[in-house]
Amino acid sequence: MHADPRCVLTGTHFINGDAACCEGALAAGARFAAGYPITPSTEIVERFAARAPKVGGLFIQMEDELASSIALQGMVWAGQKSFTVTSGPGYSLMMEHIGFAAITETPCVFVDVQRGGPSTGLPTLPAQGDMMQARFGSHGDYLTIALCPNSPQECFDLTIKAFNLAEKFRVPVMFMMDECVGHMTEKVVIPAADQIEVQPRRHASKPPSEFKLFEPGPDLVPEMAHAGEGYKVYVTGLTHDKRGYPLMNPQSQRELVTRLFDKIRRAADELTIIEAEGLDDADVVVVSYGITSRVAQRAIQMARDKGLKVGKLRLICVWPFPEKVIRDLAPKVKALVVPELNMGQVVLEVERCASGQCRVISVPHPGGTVHKPAEILAAIERGAR
Amino acid sequence: MSSVELHVHNPVEDLLRQDRIPTIWCPGCGIGTTVNSFAHALLGLGIDLKKTSIVSGIGCSGRVSGYMNLDSFHTTHGRAIPFATGLKLANPELNVIVYSGDGDLTSIGGNHLIHAARRNIDLMVVCVNNMIYAMTGGQAAATTPGTSMSTTTPYGAFEPELNMPQLVDAAGACFVARWTAFHVKQLERTMAKALNKKGFRFIEVLSPCPTYYQRKNNLGDALAAMVDYKKRSKIKNGCNTWETALLPGGDIIVGEFVDREREDYLTLMRRQLGSNYTEFPPQAEEEAERCCSEC
Ligand code: SF4
Numbered sequence: 001m002h003a004d005p006r007c008v009l010t011g012t013h014f015i016n017g018d019a020a021c022c023e024g025a026l027a028a029g030a031r032f033a034a035g036y037p038i039t040p041s042t043e044i045v046e047r048f049a050a051r052a053p054k055v056g057g058l059f060i061q062m063e064d065e066l067a068s069s070i071a072l073q074g075m076v077w078a079g080q081k082s083f084t085v086t087s088g089p090g091y092s093l094m095m096e097h098i099g100f101a102a103i104t105e106t107p108c109v110f111v112d113v114q115r116g117g118p119s120t121g122l123p124t125l126p127a128q129g130d131m132m133q134a135r136f137g138s139h140g141d142y143l144t145i146a147l148c149p150n151s152p153q154e155c156f157d158l159t160i161k162a163f164n165l166a167e168k169f170r171v172p173v174m175f176m177m178d179e180c181v182g183h184m185t186e187k188v189v190i191p192a193a194d195q196i197e198v199q200p201r202r203h204a205s206k207p208p209s210e211f212k213l214f215e216p217g218p219d220l221v222p223e224m225a226h227a228g229e230g231y232k233v234y235v236t237g238l239t240h241d242k243r244g245y246p247l248m249n250p251q252s253q254r255e256l257v258t259r260l261f262d263k264i265r266r267a268a269d270e271l272t273i274i275e276a277e278g279l280d281d282a283d284v285v286v287v288s289y290g291i292t293s294r295v296a297q298r299a300i301q302m303a304r305d306k307g308l309k310v311g312k313l314r315l316i317c318v319w320p321f322p323e324k325v326i327r328d329l330a331p332k333v334k335a336l337v338v339p340e341l342n343m344g345q346v347v348l349e350v351e352r353c354a355s356g357q358c359r360v361i362s363v364p365h366p367g368g369t370v371h372k373p374a375e376i377l378a379a380i381e382r383g384a385r
Numbered sequence: 386m387s388s389v390e391l392h393v394h395n396p397v398e399d400l401l402r403q404d405r406i407p408t409i410w411c412p413g414c415g416i417g418t419t420v421n422s423f424a425h426a427l428l429g430l431g432i433d434l435k436k437t438s439i440v441s442g443i444g445c446s447g448r449v450s451g452y453m454n455l456d457s458f459h460t461t462h463g464r465a466i467p468f469a470t471g472l473k474l475a476n477p478e479l480n481v482i483v484y485s486g487d488g489d490l491t492s493i494g495g496n497h498l499i500h501a502a503r504r505n506i507d508l509m510v511v512c513v514n515n516m517i518y519a520m521t522g523g524q525a526a527a528t529t530p531g532t533s534m535s536t537t538t539p540y541g542a543f544e545p546e547l548n549m550p551q552l553v554d555a556a557g558a559c560f561v562a563r564w565t566a567f568h569v570k571q572l573e574r575t576m577a578k579a580l581n582k583k584g585f586r587f588i589e590v591l592s593p594c595p596t597y598y599q600r601k602n603n604l605g606d607a608l609a610a611m612v613d614y615k616k617r618s619k620i621k622n623g624c625n626t627w628e629t630a631l632l633p634g635g636d637i638i639v640g641e642f643v644d645r646e647r648e649d650y651l652t653l654m655r656r657q658l659g660s661n662y663t664e665f666p667p668q669a670e671e672e673a674e675r676c677c678s679e680c
Contacts, residue, residue, distance in 0.1 A: 004668045031665065032475050034467075053658050056665025060474060063500040067467035070460060074440075074471025077458065078479065082471070100461050227438045227456040227472055228479050234402075234451060236459035245405065246451065246459075 001200045003027045003160075005193035007055050013188045017155040017181040018043035020188045021085070021111060022051065024159025027190070029198050030081040030109070031057025034071035036064055039123045040179045041085040041113035065090035069097035073106045077235065079201070079226040081163060083109035088117045091130055091137075099138030100237050101172035102260060105214070105222060107201070109162045111175040113182040114290075114341075116367035126179035127367025128290055128341035132348075134174040135319045141257050143264040145271060146174035146319035148289040152186045158316070164199035165271075169263055170221050176318065178341065180291040180370060204231060213244040214256075220263035264320055273317035274325060282311030284383040285329060286337045287350055289315040291370055296339055299376035308384050318346060326353035335383025339363035339376045359383055397424040400434070402454045409448060413607030415566030415592030416446050416513055420453075422569050423484070423511065426576035437480040440469040442494060444520045445594075446486030446513035453484075463494030466501045469508050477651055480580070481507070487514040487528040491547055495527070502556035502585045507649045509579050509586045512549060515594035516631075523597030531633040534601045546631060549589045554626040554643050559584035561626060561643035565591040567614040568639060575641055584649040591637065 007026040015023075022044045025033070031052055035045040049059040057080075062068040068084045075082035086094060091112045101108055114130050116122030130137075134146045145165050149158045159175060166173040204211050204225040213233050214222045225231035234244040239256055241247040264271070275293075279285060284303070288296040293314045303310045313329070315322065326349075330336065335358055338347040347362040354360050363379045365371050401424070410416050427434065434455060441450035443462035450457040460468045465483045473481045483490075490498050490512045501508060517535055518524040525535040525542050528549070532541035550561045560579050564572040572590060579586040593599055593610030604610060614637065621628075622640040629638040648656070655662055 006665070006668075032471075034471060053662045056663055058474060058654065060470070062467060062470075063496050066464060067470075067497055067500075070464040071467040071471035071474075074458075074468040074473075075475035076471075078472045078475035080475040082475070096461055097464070226476075227458075228436050228476055230435045232454055232456055234457045234459075236451060236457075237461055238459065 001198050003193040003196035003198045004029065007031070008190060008193040008196065010190050010192050013190065014185060015152060015188050016043065016183055016185045017149065017152040017177060018113065018183065019047050020152040020155035021159045021175070021177065022047040023190060024156040025083055025109070025163065026051060026055070027156070027193070027196050028081065028160040028163035030083050030163060031055050032072070032075040032080045032082040033059045033084060034062050034068040034075070034082070035059065035084050035086065036062055036068050036090060038087045038090045040115060040182050041087045041111060043182070044085040044111060044113075065093035066097070069094035069110070070100065072108055073097065073101055073104070076106050076108050077227055077233070081167070083111060085111040085113065087113050087115045088121060088130060089119065091133065095133070095137040098144070098172050099140060099142060102138065102142035102144065103237055103256070104235050105170040106172065107166040107170045109159070109166055109173050109175055111177065114176060114178040122368050124179065125368045126291060126341060126370065128178055128292065129345070129367060131176065131318060131340070131342065131345045134176055141261070143261050144171050144174055144319060145169065145264070145317065146176050147273070147316060148176045148318050149181055150290055150293045150314070151181065152184060152188045155181060156188050156190060160196060160198070164197070167199040167201055168221070169267065170202070170224065171264065174319065176290065178291050208232065212242045214240060215242045216259055220259050220266065268320060268324065271317055271320050272322040272325060274322055275312070275314040275316060277312040278309075279311040279313065279329065281309055283309045283334045284337055284380050285311040285313050285333050286339065286376065286380065287313045287315065288339055289318055289346065292339050292341055295371045295373055296376055298373040299380060302373060302377050303380045308380060310380055315346070321349045321353070323353045326350055327355070330354035330357035333358050335359040335361055337361045337363060337376065337379045337383050339365070339371050339379070341365050341367045341370065396428055397421060400424040400427060400454050401452055405452055408452055410445065411596045413593065413595040414445070415515070415594075415607070415610070416449065418566045418569060419511070419513055419572065419590045419592060420449055422572040423576055425573045426580060429573070430577055430580055432480060432580060436478055437482070438472060439482045439484055440465045440472065441483070442485040442489035444486040444489045444518070445515070446484065447489055447520070449484040463489055463492070464497065465489065466494060466497040466508070466510065470501060470506050473507055474651065483508055483510040485512065487512055487516065487549070488518045488526045491549060491552070492527040498553065499556045502553045502558040502587065504650045505557060505559060505584045505647050507583050507585070507651065510588070511576070512587065512589045513592045514549070514589050515592050515598055517594055517598040519594045519597050523601055530631055533598070533633065535597075536601070548626070548630040549587070550629045550642050551626040553587045557585070557647065558587045558643060559645050559647045560586035562587070562641040563589040563591070563629065564639050565614040565618060565637060566593060567611045567618070578641070584647055
């Protein structure tokens with residue numbers, strides 16, 4: 001299915017990442033959103049609040065992030081596509097409802113424009129400190145998908161991707177921006193609506209009498225019915241059976257949680273979304289994501305100018321982690337260098353998958369600004385020795 | 386010997402998910418009694434059940450949504466109202482009812498209760514008040530009266546109880562009422578009236594919890610609670626809500642306290658947006674891809 005032309009601002013724009021994210025959401029088919037103001041994410045919903053009524057939608061500013069993160073799920077069960085946007089402190093408050101979306105398989109998007117933490121931290125300065133929270137933040141076991149854009153253009157393109165993946169796998173998708181990407185203004189090209197692929201809701205294909213709300217399809221993803229359609233849906237955060245009825249015992253828990261994992265694990269290839277360059281003969285590969293990948297790009301160039309063989313691996317989809325890519329790469333290189341705007345989070349996954357087959361050099365940074373290319377260069381030089 | 390079908394059909398059965406009966410509720414619990422009034426109110430009005438959703442939070446009363454044969458949403462603790470808000474705003478055709486308990490709606494979810502009333506979201510909220518956290522084993526709630534005993538107040542509570550009608554009235558609810566599980570007919574009539582009204586409507590129902598509240602406070606069984614409700618209740622329709630506080634052993638003021646007209650959120654939004662709002666009929670179906678001009 002293609003995007004609805006009434007929602008797509010086709011043309012060439014000079015806008016920041018927050019604005020591009022808003023346009024991406026509209027292009028993806030989201031006309032409803034709930035949120036609570038928090039820097040540096042607010043511009044997304046400020047723009048959405050102006051745009052949505054023109055296409056029959058709305059933005060509601062709720063009383064807090066607990067409310068917005070569940071109101072958006074009410075919107076989804078009413079048949080709409082919806083999302084919320086936030087930053088660190090608000091993201092922490094939303095964790096319970098990320099779990100609710102995971103267990104109820106509610107397709108939706110949580111945008112986190114990351115800033116320095118912990119706690120109130122650095123409201124207007126960048127960090128990438130919520131990456132592990134995006135993976136493990138809600139209690140219990142579940143898998144989600146997390147995308148990391150590194151430019152306003154990607155804030156547009158990948159927001160659409162985030163909605164599409166949410167619909168396809170029926171999971172909450174974490175859209176992990178950061179303050180720099182959110183506030184950076186660059187050229188953004190929005191294509192014509194018929195050039196934009198949109199994943200529609202996987203709606204019930206059977207009549208109510210034959211339909212079970214959580215009966216997995218061949219790809220383990222169930223179809224969805226909405227309130228008001230006569231399906232008498234039963235949606236609960238309790239462990240449930242295929243009808244959605246609470247069923248709390250070890251077997252039903254195993255069946256449900258295993259399926260929530262497997263529907264993502266089985267799609268590992270599709271969800272390996274990376275940008276790779278010069279990996280074939282590299283001695284050192286820099287693994288990065290989000291804004292840090294743009295600093296890394298400069299460091300890689302500096303290292304190549306010095307005659308070093310350096311490859312680039314940018315993780316666009318960080319969760320699920322592209323395990324196979326790292327497993328294949330590790331035996332072929334001397335070192336993997338992992339700069340990130342946190343004290344070392346995604347590097348733990350790189351280390352796990354490299355499994356001692358090469359050196360893994362973390363280049364931590366507590367946030368507040370980005371790395372200096374020289375810091376990453378020094379790590380590359382260390383790795384090449 | 387031939388067997389005789391003795392089952393007499395109760396119209397309320399059609400509104401319950403028969404395959405989920407028996408409920409988890411204890412013998413003597415008042416929650417089921419309130420559900421009976423609710424079901425009769427729904428049936429009496431003949432409203433479109435296909436377009437009716439019920440949303441609960443967590444707790445004994447939070448289980449109501451799952452027993453109703455409607456679109457049922459059993460959400461997280463305290464967050465039934467914001468979920469219902471999203472549901473209603475994204476599909477204004479739905480009748481959305483929030484059915485939950487006192488701890489869920491007024492304590493952990495208290496902020497949402499205030500703001501949904503202030504916004505005048507078109508929701509009917511039924512709050513079953515058993516005056517205790519029952520599902521977790523009888524802990525004190527914001528609604529536990531005065532010095533009552535509970536598992537977390539072994540020497541009696543030190544906090545005054547919340548007066549729900551006063552709170553939601555002050556926040557702007559357009560309909561506020563209170564009954565007890567003893568007043569089944571009055572409750573049904575009030576529910577029917579509220580179901581027919583637009584805007585934020587709030588009904589508190591006092592309900593006995595023989596397992597925890599009654600037992601911890603030596604108040605006897607469910608029957609004793611009914612006798613107590615009957616004895617202490619004073620019907621005062623239109624009563625100022627600041628006079629409706631529930632004091633231990635004091636009068637239980639019941640009735641319909643507030644019934645005012647106020648534009649609900651969506652109506653106000655549409656009016657204020659004027660030409661900035663564009664109706665959005667569904668997109669025309671894309672033409673199926675053809676392999677040749679004959680297809
Ligand atoms: S614990 Fe109390 S409120 Fe809960 S079902 Fe039993 S009697 Fe009812």
